[in-house]
Amino acid sequence: MKSLxxxxxxxxxxxxxxxxxxxxxxxxxxLSQRDIDTYLITHERARKNLESIKSINQNNxxxxxxxxxxxxxxxxxxxxxxxxxxxxxxxxxxxxTQIYQWFLAKKAINQKGINIIHEPSPVSPKQPSLMFGxxxxxxxxxxxxxxSFPVAFEFMASKLEQYMYSFVRFFSSISNLLIxxxxxxxxxxxxxxxxxxxxxxxRLGKVKELVENGVMSVIDxxxxxxxxxxxxxxxxxxxxxxxxxxxxxxxxLCKNRNIKFNIxxxxxxxxxxxxxxxxxxxxxxxxxxxxxxxxxxxxYDDADIxxxxxxxxxxxxxxxxxxxxxxxxxxxxxGGPADYVTAETGILIDPISRxxxxxxxxxxxxxxxxxxxxxxxxxxAAILHVKRHFLxxxxxxxMIDIYQSLV
Numbered sequence: 475m476k477s478l479x480x481x482x483x484x485x486x487x488x489x490x491x492x493x494x495x496x497x498x499x500x501x502x503x504x505l506s507q508r509d510i511d512t513y514l515i516t517h518e519r520a521r522k523n524l525e526s527i528k529s530i531n532q533n534n535x536x537x538x539x540x541x542x543x544x545x546x547x548x549x550x551x552x553x554x555x556x557x558x559x560x561x562x563x564x565x566x567x568x569x570x571t572q573i574y575q576w577f578l579a580k581k582a583i584n585q586k587g588i589n590i591i592h593e594p595s596p597v598s599p600k601q602p603s604l605m606f607g608x609x610x611x612x613x614x615x616x617x618x619x620x621x622s623f624p625v626a627f628e629f630m631a632s633k634l635e636q637y638m639y640s641f642v643r644f645f646s647s648i649s650n651l652l653i654x655x656x657x658x659x660x661x662x663x664x665x666x667x668x669x670x671x672x673x674x675x676x677r678l679g680k681v682k683e684l685v686e687n688g689v690m691s692v693i694d695x696x697x698x699x700x701x702x703x704x705x706x707x708x709x710x711x712x713x714x715x716x717x718x719x720x721x722x723x724x725x726x727l728c729k730n731r732n733i734k735f736n737i738x739x740x741x742x743x744x745x746x747x748x749x750x751x752x753x754x755x756x757x758x759x760x761x762x763x764x765x766x767x768x769x770x771x772x773x774y775d776d777a778d779i780x781x782x783x784x785x786x787x788x789x790x791x792x793x794x795x796x797x798x799x800x801x802x803x804x805x806x807x808x809g810g811p812a813d814y815v816t817a818e819t820g821i822l823i824d825p826i827s828r829x830x831x832x833x834x835x836x837x838x839x840x841x842x843x844x845x846x847x848x849x850x851x852x853x854x855a856a857i858l859h860v861k862r863h864f865l866x867x868x869x870x871x872x873m874i875d876i877y878q879s880l881v
Contacts, residue, residue, distance in 0.1 A: 480510055513588065583610055665684070665685055728840050
């Protein structure tokens, strides 16, 4: 087999920037651990975090400069709603970053002998890529997208957002021909059929399915809690489409008086959610804010039940993390979580309406809170399910096979 020299290209590679940013970092670290000559191109803003990770080869990281234009666009985007900034200032920042990535990638190919380029993020199937014309095979993905709000929650998308997303969808095939990285890519990896259908119309390479998210390891069995409290856990950014408010209302309706709802994460919705919790579920809801990644597992281990009520979740890596720690999960039957959870490993709530979801979350939280044997049964099944289908080690092996087939 030809020896591999892999270049991972991603605007953000970090274990502190959120779920999508950890994907390229994991590829970089785990390929390096397999003794594959691996390099990483990422933005300067990730330097502080990456330099704190002593186990990685700092000499193999190439940083994109944080220009005045980057800073200006970031500043403007901070005043816009998240989903609007993503497709306006965020898209412009990404395009600028990709121009730098192209030149840095070309330089690395010439100087380091790179023979494969892998662009694992952004995971959006619509996002154009500049990774073409570099003289080596290109792999893009796994991508995950094609999401919309359930019908009952379409009101959450403002008129401006609906118009802008319609515009993006309409011109996505044209933009992906003008910036044709996905047109020329040798392999486009997708997490599911939903994402495959959302790819640009025009493309030359193969489309292969590979799960986007994964976990590093699983526990053998979950330790029994010695606390009398039943700890419900949410981990994630506090934004509107995560609909954490649904679980706060659900907890207020629970008959079990020992239930505590622990919220790990921060975001623009936090103040609103704190006010709601004080009014509806006083003393039952605890906000921990942003927690270092290394400490999140302790929250999983202290919990009895994990919840993710999101109504627009393409991935949902936190669901897999919770399952890998032996937690029964209650999630919305929509998007990424519905791809991970089965009837044997957790409970899926249909997003029929907000009122229905509040009632169902309350019902099943009570049911699991009162039945320790059911919690254990679901938790054990969750561990086995993750071990069979969602380990990073298996993903890396499959990815290496894809690289080898191309070089």
